[in-house]
Amino acid sequence: MSAIAKSNAHSIVEASPRAKAIAGTIVILYAVISILPLLWIVATAFKSQSDAIAYPPKVFFQPTLEGYVNLFTMRTRQTPDFIAKLPPPTTWYDKLVRQHDMVIAGPSKVVPRFINSLIIGFGSTFLAVFLGTLAAYAFSRFRIPLADDLLFFILSTRMMPPVAVAIPIYLMYRQLNLTDTRLGMILLYTAVNVSLAVWLLKGFIDEIPREYEEAALVDGYTRLQALRKVVLPQAVTGIAATAIFCLIFSWNEYAFAVLLTSGEAQTMPPFIPFIIGEGGQDWPAVAAATTLFVMPIVLFTVLLRKHLLRGITFGAVRK
Amino acid sequence: MTDVVLRNISKRFGSVEAVRDLSLSVNDGEFVVLLGPSGAGKTTTLRLIAGLEQPDSGSVLIDGEDVTRDPPGTRDIAFVFQQYSLYPHLSVYDNLAFPLRSPARRVPERLIKKRVEQTAELLHVSSKLKNSATRLSGGEMQRVAIGRALVRDPAIYLMDEPLSSLDAKLRAELRLELKRIQIELGATILYVTHDQVEAMTMASRIGVIRDGKLLQLGSPREIYENPADSYVASRLGTPPINFLPAHLVPDVAMPDGTEMLGIRTEHLEIGKRNGGTLVGRVHRVEHLGEQNHVHLEYKGKMLVTLADPHQPVDAGEDVELRLKHPLYFDAAGRRIPAVIQ
Secondary structure, three states: OHHHHHHHHOOOOOOOHHHHHHHHHHHHHHHHHHHHHHHHHHHHOOOOHHHHOOOOOOOOOOOOOHHHHHHHEEEEEOOHHHHHHOOOOOOHHHHHHHOOOEEEEEEOOHHHHHHHHHHHHHHHHHHHHHHHHHHHHHHHHOOOOOHHHHHHHHHHOOOOOHHHHHHHHHHHHHHOOOOOOHHHHHHHHHHHHHHHHHHHHHHHHHHOOHHHHHHHHHOOOOHHHHHHHHHHHHHHHHHHHHHHHHHHHHHHOOHHHHHHOOOOOOOHHHHHHHOEEOOEEOHHHHHHHHHHHHHHHHHHHHHOHHHHHHHHHOOOOOO | OOOEEEEEEEEEEOOEEEEEEEEEEEOOOOEEEEEOOOOOOHHHHHHHHHOOOOOOEEEEEEOOEEOOOOOHHHOOEEEEOOOOOOOOOOEHHHHHHOOOOOOOOOOOHHHHHHHHHHHHHHOOOHHHOOOEHHHOOHHHHHHHHHHHHHOOOOOEEEEEOOOOOOOHHHHHHHHHHHHHHHHHHOOOEEEEEOOHHHHHHHOOEEEEEEOOEEEEEEOHHHHHHOOOEHHHHHHOOOOOOEEEEHHHOOOOOOOOOOOEEEEOHHHEEEEOOOOOOOEEEEEEEEEOOOOEEEEEEEOOEEEEEEEOOOOOOOOOOEEEEEEOOOEEEOOOOEEEOOOOO
């Protein structure tokens, strides 16, 4: 037993304790560096306006919900006399606002913008993955004339930054009355994502042996039934990984969102930077919006992280 | 009476002729084995019967009906693949039930349960039904894979080297089991393999196939004793048959036109020199326990034969060879059936 333990100590496969410690330190350092800005944003959302822009930056501060209240409301400034004449505030946020000589005039646009982001982000992700799966299956299984050229053509749409085609797309969308519509944004993000989806998913489906479907075909299933019962369950990992990549792109997309949306269909990315308070950017509100904006992606990724990890290493080891 | 008939089937993939003008009939309750090297067109033949490939010409008849253009699902067949036959996302039970749950079949779940349990019993995997398909040993996986075919009662079972991925011991075990099951169910099976032992032990009839052509079809004994040509003769027998050009043995009586002698181990006896003209030199003796493989050289040709392990033969020794009813082949490799006494 001890002989085995000893031989393990010098194993070229097993890392030495020192190597492990160094690797661990690097990973932790990297984690801290990447998480720190996120934590700073979360903290800023709870700061007052003056704490948010204080120099030197404040690590410890009196937390307030002002940022969140400002994010969700529109306010008007009133004279102290006017406010004194009002009936006493009924809610805690009314009270908070009145401390700054303001009253709430109505809800802000953040909720509709957030809903737009959800509909456009998840809608385009669903479409891209759905179409990508079908296309990838066809490319993987059928003899398609010029398949390689078609695949290259599909990939080539990703070879330039999407913004390079911003003006033609803008003109097209204006002609088709798609500017500032959710449908337009869903179609646009789907078009951008579908090429990535086809390529990623083709790799995953290629790894699933044909024999599985052929067995189902022989057993009396149709090709579509075989796809649903046999191929899709085994491609779940790839589909999940692809969905995450697609969602991250369409959720974060800024350039087209600025160009093509302004009112009805505006998503969060172009909305957040223009949350203006009195005398400029309302940083705590911006930070609050950012915190809320990051949540769905974090949640989605955490839920699917098992698949994501497996997806990244998929195909590396042939069973 | 269900039987499967192939009529002049041909199939090419690009420039490769996978199957050439192949005709074959498998009768009800028969266990036919197609024997041939990899790339001989065995698997393609099965896939053509299953409808997973379309033949370029010829037709496939199942139970007298032409199914050549029918999709796989409507032909009454079950297929056991060489590999990958279990769905990793399903349990053993669900794997076995999968063919019965086909929307085309509509078997009630109660009947499915009965069939699955019967099949599991037959294959000795009853205790594993709840396991995930990926948590089985190689032998169990292969048994379940065969079970996926056996849950149904098709016109014919097509099996594509179902035992080739297993180790020798398991293969021998499953070989016996498969034959037992076939007899029990009276199943019609077309089985493809490159393993002559599987062919010899299980087949009612063997078809020897090479380069897409069916060279000979017959009972294992027929194929072994009366091979149609030198290739068929070389497919069966361990150690493999020895070939000796006829001109090297001028003193041996043989039919007209014989160019090549095919000498199986049982056709070649060795003994002490006793004035005979066929003298070979022993190169090496392999002792395998119950028998010895004796490698000897005769006029520059290496021959292998079996010998009694107690017969005192040593490397370097000259021995006399005696031929007992060898096989005779003409210049084209075709067998000349005449037997010279």
